Amino acid sequence: MSRAVMYETFGGPEVLELREVPQPHAGSGEVRVRVNAIGLNPMDWIFTSMPEMAEQFGISLPSGFGTDFAGVVDEVGAGVSGFAVGDRVYGSAVGRAAADFVVVDPSTDTLLHTLAEIGDEVAGTLSVAGLTASAALAAVDVQAGDTVLIGGAAGGVGVIAVQLARLAGARVIATASEGTFDFLRRLGADPVTYGPGLEGRVRAMAPGGVSAATDLFGTETAEAALALGVPPTRISTIAAGPNPPGGVRPTGGVDALPEELKRIADAIVAGEITVPIAATFPITRIREAVRLQAGRHVHGKIVVNL
Structure with missing residues (x-):
């Protein structure tokens, strides 16, 4: 037994x-x-x-x-x-x-x-969180020089997404509760409080604009990104159902390439991801x-x- x-x-x-x-x-x-x-x-x-x-x-x-x-x-x-x-x-x-x-x-x-x-x-x-984080960023083609807004950044998927985006050379603005701010700063992100008024707080932090976004918890971050002028093709969601607001891109771990897990594992060994x-x-x-x-x-x- x-x-x-x-x-x-x-x-x-x-x-x-x-x-x-x-x-x-x-x-x-x-x-x-x-x-x-x-x-x-x-x-x-x-x-x-x-x-x-x-x-x-x-x-x-x-x-x-x-x-x-x-x-x-x-x-x-x-x-x-x-x-x-x-x-x-x-x-x-x-x-x-x-x-x-x-x-x-x-x-x-x-x-x-x-x-x-x-x-x-x-x-x-690693499996679900790693593949989901990879898919969320790949769906919006995160590149060096991007300013990426990541919603729900302190969770299991979020911590990997933040670090993958930073490895790609992007600046990360991460939505979270204030109690996680020091934690997210250690991962290389600029934290911002979620909730009403998110659009205005992000606008103040990124006067040059946000170029991509991924929402790992509902739709609040996706809606703020749309209001900030981010094109729907550069906004992804993982928990908003098959028809998220504004035509943004729904995705999930099933959309990621299996090789992404090997890349994440190698980055952990190299000390680039924790x-x-x-x-x-x-x-x-x-x-x-x-x-x-x-x-x-x-x-x-x-x-x-x-």
Whole structure:
């Protein structure tokens, strides 16, 4: 037997249960990973609380939980090449990562080798946040010399987006609460308070104008960017649905190239990107970890260890 986080009804963190389940095994074309760490994402708790969103991703009850993971390959099925027992790996498996073992198909799931210099706690946070941040910036073609407005910059996707934009040579104006300002300045951003009046505050900080924007939390930043005269083709959103305001570009991790994760991992090793770990929890405290994540006031990533 092994352990897995499961839920049988939709709801808040209280529906999550750590259960004893039969061990899964790798079939043909699959590998089994002994999971050491999972990184939480907003999508994880959104699936547990919003049936319509879960359905869009093929999740039905009863369901497992979690997406991003890092661990060690301990079974390899027939026909698999590129992975061997003992390999350290990280990746994503929607709705089943929070478990002692996860079975993945490298041809359809995200699965990469973990660099020796990166620990499992960091590797387990990279897949969704890294691909989403990359897609959000690629959609608006961030270049050196740009002034980029990033909404929701202190979250798990935001901290990577800020650093990727800075690596590209852009100036970053980052919306956040005042309590995160010093944190964002350390990442190279110029922070600004979100909320009513955002357009005016950004205009004062960037009298030469904003050339691109990405909204990682709703539509407030996208709407401010439109009011500042940023063309819709240079504004992206990840959480505003398929038809965001003003014709701006919706995007997400599915639009990113898998090679982007390797680029981010290399940048971490080179010291060009850091992944702030805001809190860690054992799997036995999964509800507490998800409750903190769902509060949306975390500076960085939350990691659950197995």
